[in-house]
Amino acid sequence: MSAVLELTGVRAGYGRIEVLHGVDLDVPEGSLTALLGPNGAGKSTLLKTVAGLVRATSGHVHLSGVHVNGAAPGALARAGLVTVPEGRAVFPNLTVEENLRLMTYGGRREAAVRETAFGRFPRLAERRRSLAGSLSGGEQQMLALTRALVADPVVLLVDELSMGLAPMVVAELYDVLAGLADDGVTVLAVEQFAATVLAVADHAAVLVHGRIAAAGPPRRIGADLAELYLGGAA
Amino acid sequence: MDSFLTYTVLGLVSGAGYAVAAGGLVVTYATSRIFNIGHGAVGMVMAFLFWELSAGRGLPAWAAVALVVLVVAPLCGALAERTVLRDLGEAPSDVALVVTVALMVALLGLAQTLWPPKPRPVSPFFEGHGFHLGSAFVGAHDLLTVAAGLLVAAGLSVLLRFTRTGAAMRATVHDPGLLALFGGRPAWTTSLSWAIGASLAALSGILLTPVVQLDYYGLTLLVISAYSAAMLGRLTSLPMTYLGALALGLLQSYTVGYLPTSGAFTGLRPAIPALFLFAVLVFLRSPQARLGRLRGAAGVAVASSRRAAPWAAVFVVAAAVAAAALPAEQALVVALGVVYGIVMLSMVLLNGYGGQVSLAQLTFAGVGAVVAARWASGSVLSLVAAAVVAAAVGALVALPALRLHGLYLALATLAFGQLMDKVVFQADFAFGYNGALDVRRLTVLGVRFGTEKAYLVLSAVVFALVGAGLLALRRGPYGRLVLALRDSETACATLGLNARLARVVLFAASAGIAGLAGALMGGLRQSVSASDFMVFNSLPLLLLAVACGVTSVTGAALGGAALAWLPKLQAQFPAAGGLLFLVVGVAAVALRSEPNGIAGWVFRFGRETVAARWTRLSGGPSPDAEPVDVGPVEAVGHAPR
Numbered sequence A: 001m002s003a004v005l006e007l008t009g010v011r012a013g014y015g016r017i018e019v020l021h022g023v024d025l026d027v028p029e030g031s032l033t034a035l036l037g038p039n040g041a042g043k044s045t046l047l048k049t050v051a052g053l054v055r056a057t058s059g060h061v062h063l064s065g066v067h068v069n070g071a072a073p074g075a076l077a078r079a080g081l082v083t084v085p086e087g088r089a090v091f092p093n094l095t096v097e098e099n100l101r102l103m104t105y106g107g108r109r110e111a112a113v114r115e116t117a118f119g120r121f122p123r124l125a126e127r128r129r130s131l132a133g134s135l136s137g138g139e140q141q142m143l144a145l146t147r148a149l150v151a152d153p154v155v156l157l158v159d160e161l162s163m164g165l166a167p168m169v170v171a172e173l174y175d176v177l178a179g180l181a182d183d184g185v186t187v188l189a190v191e192q193f194a195a196t197v198l199a200v201a202d203h204a205a206v207l208v209h210g211r212i213a214a215a216g217p218p219r220r221i222g223a224d225l226a227e228l229y230l231g232g233a234a
Numbered sequence B: 001m002d003s004f005l006t007y008t009v010l011g012l013v014s015g016a017g018y019a020v021a022a023g024g025l026v027v028t029y030a031t032s033r034i035f036n037i038g039h040g041a042v043g044m045v046m047a048f049l050f051w052e053l054s055a056g057r058g059l060p061a062w063a064a065v066a067l068v069v070l071v072v073a074p075l076c077g078a079l080a081e082r083t084v085l086r087d088l089g090e091a092p093s094d095v096a097l098v099v100t101v102a103l104m105v106a107l108l109g110l111a112q113t114l115w116p117p118k119p120r121p122v123s124p125f126f127e128g129h130g131f132h133l134g135s136a137f138v139g140a141h142d143l144l145t146v147a148a149g150l151l152v153a154a155g156l157s158v159l160l161r162f163t164r165t166g167a168a169m170r171a172t173v174h175d176p177g178l179l180a181l182f183g184g185r186p187a188w189t190t191s192l193s194w195a196i197g198a199s200l201a202a203l204s205g206i207l208l209t210p211v212v213q214l215d216y217y218g219l220t221l222l223v224i225s226a227y228s229a230a231m232l233g234r235l236t237s238l239p240m241t242y243l244g245a246l247a248l249g250l251l252q253s254y255t256v257g258y259l260p261t262s263g264a265f266t267g268l269r270p271a272i273p274a275l276f277l278f279a280v281l282v283f284l285r286s287p288q289a290r291l292g293r294l295r296g297a298a299g300v301a302v303a304s305s306r307r308a309a310p311w312a313a314v315f316v317v318a319a320a321v322a323a324a325a326l327p328a329e330q331a332l333v334v335a336l337g338v339v340y341g342i343v344m345l346s347m348v349l350l351n352g353y354g355g356q357v358s359l360a361q362l363t364f365a366g367v368g369a370v371v372a373a374r375w376a377s378g379s380v381l382s383l384v385a386a387a388v389v390a391a392a393v394g395a396l397v398a399l400p401a402l403r404l405h406g407l408y409l410a411l412a413t414l415a416f417g418q419l420m421d422k423v424v425f426q427a428d429f430a431f432g433y434n435g436a437l438d439v440r441r442l443t444v445l446g447v448r449f450g451t452e453k454a455y456l457v458l459s460a461v462v463f464a465l466v467g468a469g470l471l472a473l474r475r476g477p478y479g480r481l482v483l484a485l486r487d488s489e490t491a492c493a494t495l496g497l498n499a500r501l502a503r504v505v506l507f508a509a510s511a512g513i514a515g516l517a518g519a520l521m522g523g524l525r526q527s528v529s530a531s532d533f534m535v536f537n538s539l540p541l542l543l544l545a546v547a548c549g550v551t552s553v554t555g556a557a558l559g560g561a562a563l564a565w566l567p568k569l570q571a572q573f574p575a576a577g578g579l580l581f582l583v584v585g586v587a588a589v590a591l592r593s594e595p596n597g598i599a600g601w602v603f604r605f606g607r608e609t610v611a612a613r614w615t616r617l618s619g620g621p622s623p624d625a626e627p628v629d630v631g632p633v634e635a636v637g638h639a640p641r
């Protein structure tokens, strides 16, 4: 099993503030890897660095063996890296259909995108002409995840899928991610609350203070989590 | 009845022209949240270019149109976006406004440099061709214009509603980073929208030239008509924009046709768009303003009275020395600079502290001059009356724009300035039609200020007093309220502060200061006319104020001097004519990265030198940030972003 996404000694931050102090992480092909960690550990920053939104100051990011430090986010997206950032990753001032139209940059036709979206999430079909901003949090997250379903990603990065959602909805969305991983997509999912994601993940890693504090099978990581969060600082 | 049809056709034609221009405004606004005040000026320059290519260089008309509308204008639009306008949508709204005003002034300068004033008759396309509709003749050009209006409205609707590019345009204004994650190209999308906007501005300029003629200002002011129409569509709905444009065209045409051609209504015609705009502002709810983004918080260092007082004294003494040393003729120029400085102080209050922009500050000065000439001329009372009346007029202007965002207030001032130019200032109770007014010089407590030199000292004293007053105000509770308002209106509203009242007071106070300056200018010049206070002269004033530092009293002094000196320079190098406008425009754009202008540099330079001196004397690092004795260190506005 080779690593499709590979970080070695990655340092990154905002201006003079360094947030990631040398991150080493392998995400194996076709796996769902959970990235856990306390608030402010740098999880979102790590995803942004991979997505090209934040530039690594040193170290290397490899995607499918290609060195991608400094690549533009748009170029990475068109090459098959799908990022669903923190918060609601949709355009609230556009309708559901218009949001779906913008998901055709991956090459699929608009009709096909709609079919996939409405087939997987029938609730979106009912609200197709509503502004995305007027959808419920769960519906918005479904809309955001649709992009992962239609863009044929090689690698999928998801940040805090669960934020503000009911546990039922979260479980449903993670099933979608697990399904994608089964289809061969490499998924890296950042989560704050471990239980749901560890139940479906193949691997897990814990980021504390900008460093990977532990990595391994979800079960073992889950057992050690409290200790890692509290003691990881030392 | 016959003439009715003719006027209807005329109205529909100009309405269609406005619709084309308004469509361009809507597209750029939808994509970048920048309202381009220079939109009309782009159309103006492109109309001149079209004239140059077709009439001057003998290109066939269709080729010239294609070249200008499809190649030159889009390229210029995209270039302007890449170089100066990018990310302005994120900047405080007053910065964005000032930059587009600078664009407008620069374009006016460019046009006057490249195409100096001379008659340039423009005939309509396919002249003589057309058909009769009842008694009205519909020219081929008219048909073409109406068709263009329809096509543009329909085309833009399809683009924005039904295409991916259109969706991307509206997406990028919300979050360009997210659009990139979707795989889109936000930078390219924004450039495209500005290219389309410029292209439509060019088209409307060319189509309307036979109506407006090749007139620098007439074509530039198309932005007011286009803006009124776009406002009807709340800057988003294209069909409503189109209807608004037609209604405006008709209204204007009927006014021309049916209003009496003599008396008070003579000047009304060119003022119709301005009146229409006021009506729209008053009766329509505003499109949603950008809410509660916290802007660059103020890094404030306001000079205390103790520190400011010596500098005020130095300023007055310097003026007295200059008055003694200079010949009368040059004392006049210096005094004029000081008076302009007072106008700029009014901008420091409004823009520097309050974050609001007025595009007609000189108009308020004009009001002051009229009052000073007509009432108690020569006595101190006339100064007071000038300030009070100008403040009242200012409050009247601010009231309709109360509910609205700074942009609408700025446009309302532009419309107001135009209205005053064309109607009120021409009336008999003001300057009279193309007339001038004599203003007597002041006598204060038996001391007569009869000469230019005396006025120089007097103006310097007034400047120092007003400046000190501003600093005191800025330190007080009202100053904090004004600053808080600028930083986040929404936050103030949630705190229960009366934002609207504060804004009207701010605007009125600023207008009052300008009125006071106008009264002084009247006395200094002894004779003033409406042309001294034309709204277009307010724009270089605003830009110089910003370039020199609209956040500080020092900046106002520098700016006033620069403004008085410019026409002298222009007189010495007549060839430089419009070039100066160009330079001022470019300087204002360049200085937008330093919100405190040249004065900001001066302060920083002063502080650094003191720090260096301290280091040398004490052999240690300077006790940072005690900028003593470096200059009138005072309110410094937005911290550089």
Ligand SMILES: Nc1ncnc2c1ncn2[C@@H]1O[C@H](COP(=O)(O)OP(=O)(O)OP(=O)(O)O)[C@@H](O)[C@H]1O
Binding pocket: A014, A017, A019, A037, A038, A039, A040, A041, A042, A043, A044, A045, A046, A192
């Ligand atoms: N745009 C930014 N500019 C400056 N600092 C930032 C920025 N974004 C995040 N930070 C800082 O970087 C650190 C890591 O933030 P990050 O968002 O990566 O944490 P996180 O692990 O995702 O936390 P959470 O679980 O709360 O989402 C924090 O200390 C944060 O304050």
Ligand SMILES: [Mg+2]
Binding pocket: A043, A044, A045, A086, A159, A160
């Ligand atoms: Mg996060």
